[in-house]
Amino acid sequence: AQSVTQLGSHVSVSEGALVLLRCNYSSSVPPYLFWYVQYPNQGLQLLLKYTSAATLVKGINGFEAEFKKSETSFHLTKPSAHMSDAAEYFCAVSPNNAGNMLTFGGGTRLMVKP
Amino acid sequence: DGGITQSPKYLFRKEGQNVTLSCEQNLNHDAMYWYRQDPGQGLRLIYYSQIVNDFQKGDIAEGYSVSREKKESFPLTVTSAQKNPTAFYLCASIRQGMANTEAFFGQGTRLTVV
Numbered sequence: 001a002q003s004v005t006q007l008g009s010h011v012s013v014s015e016g017a018l019v020l021l022r023c024n025y026s027s028s029v030p031p032y033l034f035w036y037v038q039y040p041n042q043g044l045q046l047l048l049k050y051t052s053a054a055t056l057v058k059g060i061n062g063f064e065a066e067f068k069k070s071e072t073s074f075h076l077t078k079p080s081a082h083m084s085d086a087a088e089y090f091c092a093v094s095p096n097n098a099g100n101m102l103t104f105g106g107g108t109r110l111m112v113k114p
Numbered sequence: 115d116g117g118i119t120q121s122p123k124y125l126f127r128k129e130g131q132n133v134t135l136s137c138e139q140n141l142n143h144d145a146m147y148w149y150r151q152d153p154g155q156g157l158r159l160i161y162y163s164q165i166v167n168d169f170q171k172g173d174i175a176e177g178y179s180v181s182r183e184k185k186e187s188f189p190l191t192v193t194s195a196q197k198n199p200t201a202f203y204l205c206a207s208i209r210q211g212m213a214n215t216e217a218f219f220g221q222g223t224r225l226t227v228v
Contacts, residue, residue: 104156106155107154
């Protein structure tokens with residue numbers, strides 16, 4: 001069984017500030033982890049993915065995430081927030097590298113203040 | 115361009131009616147998925163199909179039905195048995211058996227009961 005917990009359904013930061021979105025997972029097998037972004041009334045777009053090649057993963061739009069097995073975490077960060085980063089972010093876990101049977105967290109809505 | 119297309123973008127249903135949401139992909143992906151999204155609840159899996167003419171129930175299949183007669187198509191029917199169908203529905207596809215692959219999402223269909 002696998003599950004994902006995203007701490008904080010809403011996160012607000014000022015433009016230029018650090019973005020930190022938290023994700024903790026539970027998986028009975030080595031996990032594959034994903035972060036997706038969703039803009040209003042649109043589908044999900046992949047930001048980055050961890051598939052065991054490297055623990056620090058860099059994605060699009062300046063985002064990155066670090067896989068920490070000891071903490072069962074995969075937090076998403078960006079050094080400097082931009083207004084265009086305002087969206088909903090989803091962490092997801094899969095038990096294999098084909099991305100099948102994705103289990104999603106509840107999502108975190110990121111708000112960026114000018 | 116390859117992609118996954120959902121239609122319509124907005125759909126209104128009267129109580130007691132069945133409605134069908136379309137999902138088509140030209141990515142040659144084997145697996146297709148339907149998710150339901152409600153505010154604050156993330157994405158919940160309704161049905162999935164990993165091969166033509168075969169599909170499995172997800173976590174919230176009651177009140178829904180699907181078919182997979184063609185590889186590129188995976189329509190979802192919301193039946194009158196679904197008591198609370200108002201939601202945002204997302205279709206996704208995945209190319210199975212490939213390392214480092216991820217799910218591709220359509221733009222979603224927003225269903226409203228009137």
